[in-house]
Amino acid sequence: MRIILDGMGGDNAPDSIVRGAIAAAKEIEDDIVVVGKEDLIADSLKANGYKGDQITVVNADEVITNEEAPVKAVRRKKDSSVVKGIAMVRDGQGDVFISAGSTGAMLAGGLFILGRIEGIDRPTLATVYPVISHEPSILTDTGANAECKAKNLLEFATMGSLYMEKVLGRENPTVGLVNNGTEEGKGTALTKEAYELLSASDLNFIGNIETRELQDAVCDVIVTDGFTGNAIVKLTEGMGLMVLRELKRRFLTNAKSKLGAVLLKDQLRDLKKEFNYAEYGGAPILGVKGALLKMHGSSDELAVKQTILKSIPYVKEDVVGKIEEAISRNEDKDSSE
């Protein structure tokens, strides 16, 4: 297969992208294409000592930044790395497109260039959500759709379950609905209706969950609207950063505490590693006719490498095709009722 990387997206582009590609290339057989300003990327490949032919470069003169209105940018900047990269997936020149750039541009590109899967109302950004000392969950939606209908939440759950099963390898994944209480009948008009739809579906729905339980590995697929999902992911990240910062600061108080910290070095390093989103690979944009992975803007070499590795089952297990099948099954069921 052929993996297309956005060479220009993210805070550390193109260097961390190129280094991640080189690290991944050592572990896989697949071709990697980096799209972006050819001279910059070639320089970075050279500076990082790459001499192989597994990684190639496709030139794109324009860059879409986080500050631009995504829809307009995708429509105008035909020669941007994002537009070119996604078009390569559409045209069969690549199997998956990966970017650490603008989430909005990835979503708009997915919609306009690849198009929605038939029967999907709203594609979703599904984040791999770290659960400390456990395998991660999938959280969907995390910001693609701030305002949702209940039908959208059912779609997110269906797509998230497929990704969890096929890419992260968990069979018959459990699905929980984020709510303000665990009892049936709790919540807003949206969550009440979504509860009904999820209960009636073939998914492994376990009912309402509260955010208090997320770090208890309460379910595999966490379903919520994009506004709440965005708040959850960012708060988790902020709390993780705060904890590491506070431990460091407090453990440097005096000679005694510094010695304690030295003795606990391994444990602190492990904890830090678990708080690191980079370990888990990027966030898939599900519901469009092609495989797209969004990485965190601050992705480093490790994050890029991990995302490239996770993109392989995403493509090989044909998650996009399986979503198409699942959605058409749901629709058949609806129309036969």
Add this chain to the structure above:
Amino acid sequence: MRIILDGMGGDNAPDSIVRGAIAAAKEIEDDIVVVGKEDLIADSLKANGYKGDQITVVNADEVITNEEAPVKAVRRKKDSSVVKGIAMVRDGQGDVFISAGSTGAMLAGGLFILGRIEGIDRPTLATVYPVISHEPSILTDTGANAECKAKNLLEFATMGSLYMEKVLGRENPTVGLVNNGTEEGKGTALTKEAYELLSASDLNFIGNIETRELQDAVCDVIVTDGFTGNAIVKLTEGMGLMVLRELKRRFLTNAKSKLGAVLLKDQLRDLKKEFNYAEYGGAPILGVKGALLKMHGSSDELAVKQTILKSIPYVKEDVVGKIEEAISRNEDKDSSE
């Protein structure tokens, strides 16, 4: 003043309530009345060696549990500790009512027994939100109103600012609106409209905030709808519990790490203390014609004591009266525009 305590609410009632009352009584001059099953409370007072007359008991034979539908329970159980306690505030027999019981019953009791402040559409549950290594913020709403209008968010901000200033003593408190991005124009129809209203108000509005920043002490008053606020408070609590659990587990790995943990004992204890909601006192229900404080269901002696202490400026600074004034000023402003 006279502080009315629900002797029957919470996981550890009446014992932790009684012990908290005894601890508070040592530090204040005010009368404390415990409402609930007289024999149980008298037994607990006796068992805890209390012999004074600063704490008295008012009998209430019924108890409203968390499992009951709050509105129905408040209407039917006239002899419950919650209904009797709130009625005492209405009738001038008490200045504030404090409970660790059902939040729904407190809200329903506030609405039906005390009534809304004129001009307030929706009373709010405003939680004191812990920010590690900083003074706490106020988060409003935290679950009283899962579905909100923009006007409600402005009311929450107005009431939360007053509570922050008068009770927690922070002058001209900053107000931030939880959103899925910091730029103006971000968010849902609700947050966009709330942004406009907050910008046009006299509040010290700093704009949109992301949940990633909450532990950076980004603002004094965090404004959001009750669904999102509930998710934030519960996730913060869940993350805090997870961190303490993980540190403990990891630090007990082997003899070396155990020694490290011993050397870091003071620092770990301090961090644990900061994660403890109990330090900050209860959550006020703002917007009703009387002072109500809701404590966490698992409140221990310390939490009860702290909430009693915080109830004093809540009453003495006449936060309820100041909310009435502020809301009528807002209304005058509206009608003169």
